[in-house]
Amino acid sequence: MSIKAENLVWKIGSKTVIDGISLVAEPGKTLGLLGPNGSGKTSLLRLLAGLKRPQSGQIMLDGEDIRTIGRRPIAQRVAFIEQHAATNSNLLVIDVVKLGRFPHRSMFSGWTPADDAAVNDALEQTGMAAKRNDRWQSLSGGEKQRTQLARALAQSPRELILDEPTNHLDIHHQIGLMRLVSSLPITSIIALHDLNHASMFCDRLVVMEAGKIVASGTPDEVLTQDLLRDVFSVEARVEISPHHRRPHIYFV
Amino acid sequence: MTVTADTGGARRAFGQFLLLGGLLLVAITGIALVVGISVGIGDLPIPLATTFSAVTNRMGWTAIELNRIHETVIWDYRLSRALVAVFCGAGLALSGAILQSLLRNPLAEPYVLGISAGASTGTVAVVILGLGAGTISLSAGAFAGAFAAFCFVALLSNGARGGPDRTILAGVAASQLFNAATSYIVTTAGNAQQARDVMFWLLGSFGGVRWPEFALVSVVVGFGLIACLLHARMLDAFAFGDETAASLGINVGRAKLALFALTAMMTATIVSMVGTIGFVGLVVPHAARFLVGPLHVRLLPACAFTGAIFMVLADIASRALIPQQVLPIGVVTALVGVPFFCLILYRYQRVS
Known part of the structure; x- marks a missing residue:
């Protein structure tokens, strides 16, 4: 494991934004983070990048507690791209x-x-x-x-954290960026809105809702019609695409 | 291969060293020239050569016979005044550059953010309420006031969850509050003569400065310049905001506190000596950025240099514009600065 989070809780005032999240990002793999607006994706990424401290729970970088690592050593291995730079x-x-x-x-x-x-x-x-x-x-x-x-x-990061990097990009640049990130030999964690891109370019997916993880696994395990209806409130059909052998979502 | 790379690197380093030395020489010559002109201008005109000889005489390098009155005017009045103007201009321009970078707002500077107003309240409190005495306690009072104003702005703009734009609004509130406090202290506790003196001083004046002021301001601004230069790369990393700076390994809270304290210290020292001089911190960094680009390792020295020249020229203008009369220096800088402020405001709104 490259980044491992256990039981993260983070609150702003009395509002719980991240509510007991545990996840593992495997070395060299691309982990997609899905969820409706306001589900806590950005906050989770900030915690994982060490930019905010969780009220409880811990984050391990290769088995080392992130709280014991200084800001600079973290920045030498974890790179973060915020949503609107x-x-x-x-x-x-x-x-x-x-x-x-x-x-x-x-x-x-x-x-x-x-x-x-x-x-x-x-x-x-x-x-x-x-x-x-x-x-x-x-x-x-x-x-x-x-x-x-x-x-x-x-x-020269070993972990790359991206918050909705394809926002505001045209389709050519969206695909180009996702293809580049997923081909990099480093661990990537990406918050995404486009479910088909998540399916095509991520090795594993985590779906969040109201600060909790509601599903995780490979794209074909996670992207089911029931989940799309329950979490994203959309009616959809999911089929394995003949082109890339991964789930493809048709919104109906 | 590595050998040629190394010698190439060494040659490049040597080239940069020469370039740096050359630029420094040009900068010092330029400042010396405007200081010489500034010393020469006044009711008693003094030629540049006399000033030069007076300085070399005092250094013990030459022993040229000079008019005694000239020498007294140069040493006791005008040279210290011009040199204080050099450091005040440099310090205000550096403060403006740092605030603009950290707050990511092109309109930020000590005067606009109310830091100068806070410093003047602190100074007036020391002068009129008689809390301590002497140059150091004046500066301490100014620093306390500047820091109070800064905390006010920081709390208000953070409390309003605002971006950089809110900071300017908070600065307006701080200016109003501290200017009101200054007026309150002056009208309730001061006599008529004190009130007049304070009013004149508030608009900025190099009239009262002598060598003790020079000693203090040169140490403070010199220290400020070196400390800023050490943080130059860090200031670059703030270009995309606090979050990106933090992700690059910067302890944002500590860095900001240190740099803000540095600007408060420079501003407070300057305000306690020469009053509130506006718009130098605004105009100069933009001009410098236009000349050398946004990277701080070049921008900060350029600001210090341009600010120094600008302030000495403004001081010359304040004495030369109206014969037999000295304009407050703040009037001159505002006449140049306000149109410039409008221009930036106009362009900034179109971009965002």
């Missing part, structure tokens, strides 16, 4: 990607060839190499999201 500053793409090396550098250390290699690899993988000297404000939505992904990859 916006800025009014007009950085170059290359400078944004270089931010990913921040946790690997001390206050006084210079820029090393290893840093350079990580940044170049990240730019190549995300297809942003040609745009490296473009300004952030001149990028399209898809390019901004790919730049954020490149920044996260430059962190």
Whole structure:
């Protein structure tokens, strides 16, 4: 196991947002996090990335309690992409990607060839190499999201946490981003809304409702007509697609 | 292969070192030039060469015969004034740059956020209510006021669950509150002469500053500049907000507290000496960003340099615009700053 959560509880005031969640993300696999709006996906991702502390329960990174690891060592292995990464500053793409090396550098250390290699690899993988000297404000939505992904990859993470990364992207970029993330040899946890994408690109799925996990398993175990009706309130038919041999959902 | 890579790296480092040294030399020469011009302007015009000789004489490098009155005016009045203006401009511009980055708002600066108003309340409390005396206790009072204003803004903007826009509104409230407090203290506890002095000081004036003020402000702003430069990369990492900064391994709470305290300290020291000078912290970082881009390792020194030059020029303008009369420096900076503020506000709203 790469990330393991046990009995997480997180409250804002008296409202319980995360209510006793346990899950395991296996190394190198892509874990999809599904659930209606307000079911607690974003909050869970923040807990898993170590950005918020749960009131009870614990999170283990390779068997080590995340509370005993400092912020910087966590950032050296866990990368996080928030839902709307916006800025009014007009950085170059290359400078944004270089931010990913921040946790690997001390206050006084210079820029090393290893840093350079990580940044170049990240730019190549995300297809942003040609745009490296473009300004952030001149990028399209898809390019901004790919730049954020490149920044996260430059962190050389072993775990990648993404919060609805395909929001606001056109279908070409949605598929491209999901394909890239699922092909990476690192552990990924992705919050998603598109159930068919979840089916196609995730190895395992976890479905949340009102801060609890209501289903988990492989896509064909989880994505059933009953679950879609109970959790997402939609009538649907689920068939195995002849194209990718995974469940495909038809909304009726 | 590795050898050539290493020598290439070393050559590049040496090149950067030379470039850095060259830029530093240009910056110091530029500042020295405007300081020289500033020293020369006034009821008693003094040529640049005389000022230069006076400085080298005092350093013990030369022994040129000079007019005694010139030398006194240079040393006892104008040089300390010009040098304090250098550090005040640098400090206010740095504070503005840091606040704009941390709050992610292009309109943030100590004056707009009410930090200057808080500092002036603290200073007035020390002067009129007589809490302690001397330059240090003035600065301490200003710092307490600045920090109180900052806490007020932070609590109000957090309590309102607001984004960066709310911070500006909270700053407006803080300005109003602390300006009211200042007026209250002045009208209830001060006499007519004190009230007039305070009113003049509130708009900013380099009139009273001498070498002790220079010593304090140079140490505080010098320390501030070095501390900011050490945090330059961290400030870059705040570009996408607190969440992304935290995910990059930054202890956001601690970093923000340290940097805010630094801006409060610089602002408070400056306000306690020369009053509230607005819009320097707003205009200069934008101009500097336009020149050197948004990366803080370049932006911060550029802000310090541009702020220093801008402030000395503003001081020159305040003395030269109307013959036989000195305008408050805040009037000059506001005349330049307010149109600029409107421009940024207009552009900012169109973007968002």
